[in-house]
Amino acid sequence: MGCRDQRYSFLVIALADCNNFYVSCERVFRPALRNRPVIVLSNNDGCAVARSNEAKALGIPMGAPYHQIKKLCEWNGVTVFSSNYELYGDMSRRVTSVLARFAPELEIYSIDESFLNLSGVNTPLLLSQRIRKTVVRWTGIPISIGLGKTKTLAKLANRLAKKKKTGCFEIRAEQDDILKQIPVGDIWGVGHRLSIRLQRVGLNNALRFAQAPSSVIRSIGGVTLERTQREITGIPCLEMEQVPQSRKNTCSSRSFGRPVETLAELEEAVANYAVKATRKVRSEGSLTSGLQVFINTNRFREDQEQYANSRTLAFDEPTDDIIRVVQNAKVLLRSIYRKGYAYKKTGVILLDLIPKRSQQTLLFEEHGSPRRREFIDAFEEVSARYGQSCAFLGAQGVKQKWSMRREMRTPRYTTCWDDLVKVF
DNA sequence: TCTGGGGTCCTAGGACCC
């Protein structure tokens, strides 16, 4: 088996994962909530996306729609928060900056997870415990650390670490008895669908998965799953990515706080998402080559007629011109809008982003006249400096009755002067 | 009444070309 492979015996990858991250962020500023059930809701106060251990013990599943668990929460005194991404983003930066002190090679994988390359460290488990203690002392966020030869093994180890008192766990090559106890669906890269198909052919735990012929694995899940299998046997297939690669698409979308039927309101929403998405692209110094707009009704409402559609266009020249994106987004929206439906969600996706400096200009046409560009830059600066309420496009609307619900959000303690904690 | 948002990669199949 691959994990006996001597070539990789020196490798140690650590996965540091914040425990119940959003809940932990809220608890930093509300210490009285420690050891009490707490959940954080998704946008629109839709479903539970983070749960404290106490909330998990009450049987609140990940992703549970809030309206289904509301009673349960009230009966059990669960504290419920809307999500506060300004706070979580800032806490995340603090955690990763502490982690970075301990490893020369660090990959920020998500808002609450980082991979660290600890290869060459004599006692990685001891170091992990030190890292853990430092992070919680300096940021208030508890983390768990899993160690293994590959990212996939580190992920698995992390899952086991969450159950340990020390919060750290290492999977070694020879620990078949451990792999045997791990359901195949717990492996990183094996989701719901693949897990069913693997179990159907008897590959129900991580050890069986590791030992299966690679041809079988490939026929079930293609090259991606075959890579996962190699990773489980200790052969690295996923590299550390220290420099985040620039993204290829970006999306801005929201569900509405209530059903929306009129084209006028949808246009307002689309204009806002177009502005938001374009700003993301501008802030990264990129240009977008294409644009997609989608709309859909509420797929959970079986009593209503459903409609979903999307349309895409390619710009003849990559652009970051906010007005142009908004205008085109509205054109696309009108072409897919059908009267008589109760819409739940719309969104704008910007496609094939490219760095601004590599821009290829059109031969015979010039879209962005200097005056136009100066205007957009000035508009953006005013809006950034004095807030969106001071400079926005007419298309974005004033009232925004369709906007999302966010009724239980805590203050932005760390990123907004007005929200600083008051001691007296 | 109420069910998130934002990404990635891979593959199959169609259009088109010579």
Next chain:
DNA sequence: TCTGGGGTCCTAGGACCC
């Protein structure tokens, strides 16, 4: 009855992740 072969490019859809 018989109905080229081989290549590229693009897109939609399916799978996964947090």
